[in-house]
Amino acid sequence: MNIEQARFNMIEQQIRPWNVLDLDVLSLLGVARREDFVPAVHKALAFSDTEIPLADGGRDGQIMLAPRLEARLLQEARVQRHERVLEIGTGSGYMAALLGHRAQSVLTLERVPALARQAAESLRAAGVTNVTVREADGARGAAGDAPFDVIVLSGSVARVPADLIDQLKPGGRLLAVVGDLPMMVAQRITRLPNGGLHTEPLFDTVAPRLVGFSDSPRFQF
Known part of the structure; x- marks a missing residue:
C-alpha cells in the first residue's frame, strides 16, 4: 500500500466531501500519521471510511471513529492555540x-486501562507532548481541572450530562454526537458570556455510545 496516496485519497474522497473545508484541518490531516494509532492487526484499514475496533475487538463501543467524523468534529470545535481542551473517550489517542x-x-480521559496505556505510548512515539492521558470514567469530566475552552466527546451520548457543560468556560464549546439509533445529531453547545447556553445542531451522523453514559429512558407498559 502506498501510504501517502492512501492518506491523500482519505482526505480528498472521504473528508473534504463531508464539508471539512478548513485548510488548517486538512493540512494537519495530511501530516498527522493516523496509521501509527491503529492496532497492528488493522493497519490495512487505517485510511478506510470505517470504524476500527480497538480493545476486545471493539466490544462495548471501543473503536476508532471513522476519519470523516474525527475531521468534522475537529473542524467544528474551532480550537485555538491558547485553549485548554478536555476529550472524553481517548480510544486510540489519534483524536487527542x-x-x-x-x-x-x-x-483526555479513557476508562479502559489497556487503551489508556496504549494511547499514551502512541502519543509519546508521535512526539505529542501537550496531551495528558488519564485513566478515568469520563462521564463526570474532570472538575478538578476545569474550566475548559473546548470539550470533545469522542463517541455518542443519549444526552449531554450537566456536569460536563458546567466545566465549560464562558465562550467554551462542547462537541458531542447526541441521540439514539437510527439517527443521531452532532451538536455544538456554547456557554454564553451571561452563563446561558446556545445549542447548534451541526450534522446528522451515528457513532458508538460512550461507555458509562446513561441511555435514554425506555417506555414501559
Whole structure:
C-alpha cells in the first residue's frame, strides 16, 4: 500500500466531501500519521471510511471513529492555540493528537486501562507532548481541572450530562454526537458570556455510545 496516496485519497474522497473545508484541518490531516494509532492487526484499514475496533475487538463501543467524523468534529470545535481542551473517550489517542496540534494543552480521559496505556505510548512515539492521558470514567469530566475552552466527546451520548457543560468556560464549546439509533445529531453547545447556553445542531451522523453514559429512558407498559 502506498501510504501517502492512501492518506491523500482519505482526505480528498472521504473528508473534504463531508464539508471539512478548513485548510488548517486538512493540512494537519495530511501530516498527522493516523496509521501509527491503529492496532497492528488493522493497519490495512487505517485510511478506510470505517470504524476500527480497538480493545476486545471493539466490544462495548471501543473503536476508532471513522476519519470523516474525527475531521468534522475537529473542524467544528474551532480550537485555538491558547485553549485548554478536555476529550472524553481517548480510544486510540489519534483524536487527542489532532487536538494537541491545535490547542495549548489537552486532557483526555479513557476508562479502559489497556487503551489508556496504549494511547499514551502512541502519543509519546508521535512526539505529542501537550496531551495528558488519564485513566478515568469520563462521564463526570474532570472538575478538578476545569474550566475548559473546548470539550470533545469522542463517541455518542443519549444526552449531554450537566456536569460536563458546567466545566465549560464562558465562550467554551462542547462537541458531542447526541441521540439514539437510527439517527443521531452532532451538536455544538456554547456557554454564553451571561452563563446561558446556545445549542447548534451541526450534522446528522451515528457513532458508538460512550461507555458509562446513561441511555435514554425506555417506555414501559
